[in-house]
Amino acid sequence: MKCANLAVLLVFLQSVIALNATSTTLQNVPFANVTGSLNDNGVCQCSVYLPDTVFPVQKVEILEITAQVLSEKFERELTKVSQYTKAIEMYEQKIRNLTLKVEHMESTSVSYTELDFQLLKLEINEMERLVTQLKSTLVGSNVIVEQLYVEIKNLTLMVNDLESLDKNNILAIHREIVALQNRLKECEKHRNQTTTPSYFPPGSCGHGGIVNISQPYVVQLNWRGFSFKYGSWGRDYSLRTPQKDLYWVAPLNPDGRLLEYYRLHNSYDDLLLLKNARELRIQYGEGSGTAVYNNFMYYNVYSSRDMGKLDLNTNTLTVRKTLLNAAYGNRFSYAGVGWQDMDFAVDESGLWVIYSTEDNTGNVMISKLNETTLDVLHTWNTRQYKPSISNAFIVCGVLYATRPVNTRKEEIFYTYDTNTEQEGKISIIMDKMLETIQSINYNPSDQILYVYNDGYLVKYNLIFQPVLH
Numbered sequence: 001m002k003c004a005n006l007a008v009l010l011v012f013l014q015s016v017i018a019l020n021a022t023s024t025t026l027q028n029v030p031f032a033n034v035t036g037s038l039n040d041n042g043v044c045q046c047s048v049y050l051p052d053t054v055f056p057v058q059k060v061e062i063l064e065i066t067a068q069v070l071s072e073k074f075e076r077e078l079t080k081v082s083q084y085t086k087a088i089e090m091y092e093q094k095i096r097n098l099t100l101k102v103e104h105m106e107s108t109s110v111s112y113t114e115l116d117f118q119l120l121k122l123e124i125n126e127m128e129r130l131v132t133q134l135k136s137t138l139v140g141s142n143v144i145v146e147q148l149y150v151e152i153k154n155l156t157l158m159v160n161d162l163e164s165l166d167k168n169n170i171l172a173i174h175r176e177i178v179a180l181q182n183r184l185k186e187c188e189k190h191r192n193q194t195t196t197p198s199y200f201p202p203g204s205c206g207h208g209g210i211v212n213i214s215q216p217y218v219v220q221l222n223w224r225g226f227s228f229k230y231g232s233w234g235r236d237y238s239l240r241t242p243q244k245d246l247y248w249v250a251p252l253n254p255d256g257r258l259l260e261y262y263r264l265h266n267s268y269d270d271l272l273l274l275k276n277a278r279e280l281r282i283q284y285g286e287g288s289g290t291a292v293y294n295n296f297m298y299y300n301v302y303s304s305r306d307m308g309k310l311d312l313n314t315n316t317l318t319v320r321k322t323l324l325n326a327a328y329g330n331r332f333s334y335a336g337v338g339w340q341d342m343d344f345a346v347d348e349s350g351l352w353v354i355y356s357t358e359d360n361t362g363n364v365m366i367s368k369l370n371e372t373t374l375d376v377l378h379t380w381n382t383r384q385y386k387p388s389i390s391n392a393f394i395v396c397g398v399l400y401a402t403r404p405v406n407t408r409k410e411e412i413f414y415t416y417d418t419n420t421e422q423e424g425k426i427s428i429i430m431d432k433m434l435e436t437i438q439s440i441n442y443n444p445s446d447q448i449l450y451v452y453n454d455g456y457l458v459k460y461n462l463i464f465q466p467v468l469h
């Protein structure tokens with residue numbers, strides 16, 4: 001645009017010069033009228049009579065110089081523009097090539113490796129950098145560059161999307177393997193320096209509570225896929241057969257409310273390989289507060305203050321009981337997680353429910369349940385507001401509550417000991433893969449937390465401290 005203006009100016013100047021040249025030509029006529037004569041020495045003399053109007057020689061010279069300078073400038077700009085155009089054409093070509101690559105990766109589900117993604121990302125970043133530079137050097141707006149910028153941004157989004165859609169979870173697992181290898185090395189290095197943590201046999205409560213937590217271990221994406229961000233999972237716990245392997249996965253429907261389908265696997269390997277699953281349907285549960293204890297699934301019956309007890313052998317509801325005065329229908333759910341007014345928990349001593357009532361002004365209440373009848377055996381009122389915590393679980397009769405620190409860290413910050421009726425403040429940081437922890441289920445036989453993290457099934461080992469005297 002600037003160049004176009006320049007061109008117009010140039011043309012204008014040229015015409016002005018031409019105009020003034022014409023007028024000079026007209027004024028030139030009197031020059032022809034010269035009278036010549038020979039003097040005494042035979043030298044030829046002639047006098048020229050200039051007309052009254054002074055010829056603007058200097059002005060013309062200045063004009064000519066200005067025109068020259070402008071013309072050079074114009075040429076320079078013109079070359080710049082053609083250079084930019086070439087660069088832009090090259091980038092366009094590159095974008096087309098990259099888009100083809102991405103589309104190819106999208107259409108074929110061949111196992112693309114992490115390297116592909118990293119390379120793609122590098123290339124895209126490089127292009128983004130160049131186009132940003134281009135934008136700043138070109139004064140004023142340029143539609144082509146703007147367009148390029150948008151396309152590159154689009155590409156980045158596409159690649160990120162693709163990466164997160166990776167159904168086989170290869171990337172996450174690969175990273176986990178690398179992380180594990182590194183940790184192994186670290187362990188090896190520090191093996192002789194650190195004291196081994198105290199060992200407490202599974203199911204035992206002879207410890208002084210949680211003192212630390214392991215790094216998260218990503219097991220897999222839930223079987224229904226990335227868009228099933230809400231749900232819960234865990235491993236059945238039974239006092240009689242503590243070594244029994246029964247894994248359950250219960251992603252909620254994408255509305256984050258309806259519990260409809262769940263899967264059972266009879267071994268950890270089957271779970272990992274998504275093999276030999278029993279897929280079953282409930283009509284309906286609500287929220288991701290589900291727990292499994294002794295081959296029964298416990299959940300909040302849809303749109304009610306009722307607790308449901310489902311026989312996993314037959315997929316039938318065997319008990320349905322109202323939890324007196326319990327708030328429901330997303331009244332006092334957890335922070336960042338909807339529809340979890342009722343959160344069932346299992347610990348060494350059996351089944352619990354964590355909820356809230358209007359009378360208790362939304363604070364956390366803990367009730368011990370008779371798992372046969374779902375009768376409330378005892379209730380504890382805490383002074384912790386339920387919607388301000390992100391989740392909770394119970395270990396050895398002690399409730400642990402979490403809250404988010406940022407998108408990658410969660411903190412176990414609050415405890416309520418039902419044995420002593422004391423509340424406490426602690427700070428144990430849990431690293432997390434994604435932003436929101438939808439549910440936490442504790443299994444006493446392996447002392448592991450089973451966490452549903454934005455669609456991913458994640459595990460954490462708990463580390464206990466010796467009893468403090």
Ligand SMILES: *[C@@H]1O[C@H](CO)[C@@H](O)[C@H](O)[C@H]1NC(C)=O
Nearest residue numbers: 090091093094095096097098
């Ligand atoms: C785009 O791909 C074509 C064919 O694969 C190749 O010839 C060309 O060099 C590539 N262009 C760029 C800018 O990478």
Ligand SMILES: *[C@@H]1O[C@H](CO)[C@@H](O)[C@H](O)[C@H]1NC(C)=O
Nearest residue numbers: 147148150151152153154155
């Ligand atoms: C960016 O992506 C969206 C959706 O994928 C598409 O509708 C839009 O046309 C794209 N824009 C450009 C400039 O490629």
Ligand SMILES: *[C@@H]1O[C@H](CO)[C@@H](O)[C@H](O)[C@H]1NC(C)=O
Nearest residue numbers: 187188189190191192193194
């Ligand atoms: C650790 O200690 C044992 C003996 O207690 C020793 O044999 C071993 O070499 C040590 N390992 C390292 C990595 O220092």
Ligand SMILES: *[C@@H]1O[C@H](CO)[C@@H](O)[C@H](O)[C@H]1NC(C)=O
Nearest residue numbers: 211212213214215216429463
């Ligand atoms: C807690 O565990 C993490 C991860 O295993 C570790 O890095 C950290 O040092 C531990 N903290 C304490 C106080 O033991």
Ligand SMILES: *[C@@H]1O[C@H](CO)[C@@H](O)[C@H](O)[C@H]1NC(C)=O
Nearest residue numbers: 369370371372373374375377
């Ligand atoms: C639970 O209820 C059943 C059936 O009424 C009863 O036999 C059992 O003793 C109760 N358990 C506890 C711990 O109260």
Ligand SMILES: CC(=O)N[C@H]1CO[C@H](CO)[C@@H](O)[C@@H]1O
Nearest residue numbers: 016017019020023055056059
């Ligand atoms: C635009 C311009 O400079 N025009 C000049 C042409 O020449 C006459 C006199 O010869 C000037 O008066 C004009 O200014």
Ligand SMILES: CC(=O)N[C@H]1CO[C@H](CO)[C@@H](O)[C@@H]1O
Nearest residue numbers: 029030031032033034035049
């Ligand atoms: C051709 C022409 O214009 N000739 C003129 C030259 O000047 C004398 C007087 O200075 C005129 O008389 C001529 O007509």
